[in-house]
Amino acid sequence: MRSADQFTIANKPIASIDLMEKAARAFVQSFLRDEFDPTKSVAIFCGKGNNGGDGLAAAHLLLANGYQNIKVYIINFSNKQSDDFAINLQRIDESRCKKVFINQPSELKSLKADLVIDAILGSGLNKALAGDYEELVQFINKQHKKVYAVDVPTGFFAEGKLPEVYNGIKAYKTISFQRPKINFFFPESAAATEKFEVVEIDLDEGFIQKQDAAFQLIEESDIQNILRPRKLFSHKGTYGHALIIAGNTNTMGAALLSSMACLHAGAGLTTACIPQGGLIALNTTLPEVMALPRDEYTRIEDLKKYQAIAIGPGLGTDPENEKLLESLILSKQPLIIDADALNILGEKRDLIDKLAPNTILTPHIKEFDRLFGEHESWWDRVQSAREQAKKLKIIIILKNQYTFICLPTGKVLINPTGNPAMAQGGMGDILTGIIAGFVAQRYTAEDAAILACYIHGKAGDDLAHEHFVVTASQVVRRISGEIKLLIPR
Ligand SMILES: NC(=O)C1=CN([C@@H]2O[C@H](COP(=O)(O)OP(=O)(O)OC[C@H]3O[C@@H](n4cnc5c(N)ncnc54)[C@H](O)[C@@H]3O)[C@@H](O)[C@H]2O)[C@@H](O)CC1
Numbered sequence: 001m002r003s004a005d006q007f008t009i010a011n012k013p014i015a016s017i018d019l020m021e022k023a024a025r026a027f028v029q030s031f032l033r034d035e036f037d038p039t040k041s042v043a044i045f046c047g048k049g050n051n052g053g054d055g056l057a058a059a060h061l062l063l064a065n066g067y068q069n070i071k072v073y074i075i076n077f078s079n080k081q082s083d084d085f086a087i088n089l090q091r092i093d094e095s096r097c098k099k100v101f102i103n104q105p106s107e108l109k110s111l112k113a114d115l116v117i118d119a120i121l122g123s124g125l126n127k128a129l130a131g132d133y134e135e136l137v138q139f140i141n142k143q144h145k146k147v148y149a150v151d152v153p154t155g156f157f158a159e160g161k162l163p164e165v166y167n168g169i170k171a172y173k174t175i176s177f178q179r180p181k182i183n184f185f186f187p188e189s190a191a192a193t194e195k196f197e198v199v200e201i202d203l204d205e206g207f208i209q210k211q212d213a214a215f216q217l218i219e220e221s222d223i224q225n226i227l228r229p230r231k232l233f234s235h236k237g238t239y240g241h242a243l244i245i246a247g248n249t250n251t252m253g254a255a256l257l258s259s260m261a262c263l264h265a266g267a268g269l270t271t272a273c274i275p276q277g278g279l280i281a282l283n284t285t286l287p288e289v290m291a292l293p294r295d296e297y298t299r300i301e302d303l304k305k306y307q308a309i310a311i312g313p314g315l316g317t318d319p320e321n322e323k324l325l326e327s328l329i330l331s332k333q334p335l336i337i338d339a340d341a342l343n344i345l346g347e348k349r350d351l352i353d354k355l356a357p358n359t360i361l362t363p364h365i366k367e368f369d370r371l372f373g374e375h376e377s378w379w380d381r382v383q384s385a386r387e388q389a390k391k392l393k394i395i396i397i398l399k400n401q402y403t404f405i406c407l408p409t410g411k412v413l414i415n416p417t418g419n420p421a422m423a424q425g426g427m428g429d430i431l432t433g434i435i436a437g438f439v440a441q442r443y444t445a446e447d448a449a450i451l452a453c454y455i456h457g458k459a460g461d462d463l464a465h466e467h468f469v470v471t472a473s474q475v476v477r478r479i480s481g482e483i484k485l486l487i488p489r
C-alpha cells in the first residue's frame with residue numbers, strides 16, 4: 001500500500017499533500033457517521049510523520065464540521081518530521097485549534113477529552129514500540145477512552161508477524177485507507193482494534209491490482225462471476241453425484257448436516273456413507289439423500305460414479321476409517337478431507353504426500369497444527385498453509401472468523417463473511433457439505449472452495465441480523481436462498 005501511495009503521487013495528477021487531505025476527509029466522514037455530537041471534546045494525538053499529518057488535517061476538518069472542543073497533542077519525541085506533516089502543522093498554527101507539544105510522556109498528567117483520535121504512528125512503524133512511545137501509549141490506554149485510530153492503531157504492524165504481547169494503542173475503531181491491512185484478519189488484531197473500516201482515498205486502483213499481491217479479499221462480484229444458473233432441460237445428472245462419508249454412533253448429526261448442506265448447495269444426487277445404525281435417522285430426516293451403509297462399502301471402482309467425495313465429519317478415527325481414507329486418497333477421486341479424516345492424516349503423515357492435486361483440506365486451527373506442526377502466530381500459520389498448498393498442489397481452507405483459502409498457485413484468498421454467532425458445533429460439517437455440493441456440480445475445486453466459504457458465511461451473517469446465535473441447521477436452510485440472491489439474473 002505504501003508503494004501504491006508513491007505510485008499514485010507520481011502518476012496521478014495529485015500532490016502528496018492533497019492525497020493526505022483526501023485521506024483525512026475520508027477518515028472524518030467515517031468518524032462523523034459514528035460520532036455526530038459536536039459538543040464532545042476530542043483529543044487528537046499526532047506523530048510527526050504522515051500519519052500525524054492526517055491527524056492534523058482531520059483536526060481542521062472536524063473544526064469545519066462544528067466540533068468546538070478539539071485539542072491537538074503533537075508528539076515531539078523526535079526531530080524528524082515529514083514535509084506534509086509540516087504543511088499541516090502550519091495550517092493548524094493559523095487556525096483556532098488548541099495545540100500542545102509533548103516532549104516527554106510524563107508531561108501528560110490527565111486526559112479529559114470524551115474521544116481520542118490516534119494519529120501517532122501509522123503504517124510507517126518499523127519496530128515494536130519502546131521507550132517514550134510505549135509509555136505514551138500505555139498512558140492513553142489507561143484512560144479507557146473511545147479511541148479512533150487513523151489507518152492503523154499506533155504500535156500495530158500492518159503486515160508481518162505480530163509481537164506476542166501487543167503493547168500498542170487499543171482502539172475502538174480503526175479507519176484504514178483504501179485496502180484493509182492483512183494483519184486485521186488475524187485473531188491477534190482483536191487486542192489492537194475492536195473493529196475496522198476501510199475508506200477509499202482514490203489510490204491508483206490499476207496499480208494496486210497489478211501488484212502480485214499474495215492476499216486477496218473475496219468480493220461479492222467474484223461470487224457472481226463464478227456462480228452459474230441452473231440450465232434449461234437440465235436434470236439431476238447434470239448437477240453431479242456427491243458422496244459424503246461421515247457419522248458414527250454418537251456423531252450421526254455431523255453426517256446429516258453435511259449431507260443436507262450438500263443437497264441445499266445444489267448437488268444433483270447425494271449419497272451418505274454412514275454406519276448401519278444411522279439409517280433410520282437418515283431416512284427420517286433426509287429422504288432425498290441415499291444411503292450407503294459403511295460396512296457395505298468396499299470397492300474403490302464403485303467410487304468412479306461420484307463427482308465429489310467428502311470424508312470426515314463425525315467419522316471417528318477407527319482403523320477401518322484409516323484404511324478407507326487411504327484407499328480414497330490412492331483412488332485420486334476429487335476429495336474433500338475434513339475433521340476426523342484430517343486427524344487420521346495427522347497421524348499417517350506419509351499420506352499427505354500422496355494427496356491428488358486439487359484435493360481440498362478444511363482444517364480449523366487445531367486440525368491444521370496437528371497436520372503441519374504447532375505455530376506461534378497466525379501470520380506463521382497462514383504462511384505455512386500457503387507453502388503447503390503450493391508444495392502439495394492442494395487447496396487448504398484454514399478456517400477462522402476470516403477463513404484463508406490457500407491455493408496451489410501460492411495465492412491466499414480471504415473470506416470476509418461469517419461472524420461469531422456462527423461459533424457452534426456442526427458449522428464446519430456443513431461447510432464441507434457445501435463444498436462437496438459445488439464440486440459435484442463440476443465447479444473447479446478452487447471455485448467450489450470460494451463459493452462455499454462465502455455463501456456459508458453470508459448465510460450466517462444474514463441470520464445473525466435477527467439471532468444472537470445461529471445454528472448449523474439454520475445456516476443449511478438459508479444456503480439455497482443465498483445462492484438465489486447472489487446468482488446473476
Ligand atoms: N501519501 C501517502 O504516503 C499517504 C500516507 N498516509 C498516511 O501516512 C501514514 C504513513 O506515514 P509515514 O510513512 O510517514 O509513517 P508514520 O507516520 O507511521 O511514522 C513515521 C515515523 O515514525 C518512525 N517510527 C517508526 N516506527 C517507530 C517506532 N517503533 N518507534 C518510534 N518511531 C518510529 C519512523 O522512523 C518515521 O520517522 C499512513 O499510515 C497514513 O496514515 C495517508 O495520508 C494517505 C496518503
Ligand SMILES: Nc1ncnc2c1ncn2[C@@H]1O[C@H](COP(=O)(O)OP(=O)(O)O)[C@@H](O)[C@H]1O
Nearest residue numbers: 364399400401418419420423425426427428429
Ligand atoms: N467467529 C466466527 N466468525 C466467522 N465464522 C466462524 C466463526 N466461528 C466459526 N466460524 C465458522 O464455522 C466453521 C467452524 O468449523 P469447525 O470448527 O470445523 O466446526 P465443526 O467441527 O463443529 O463442524 C468454520 O467454517 C468457521 O469459519
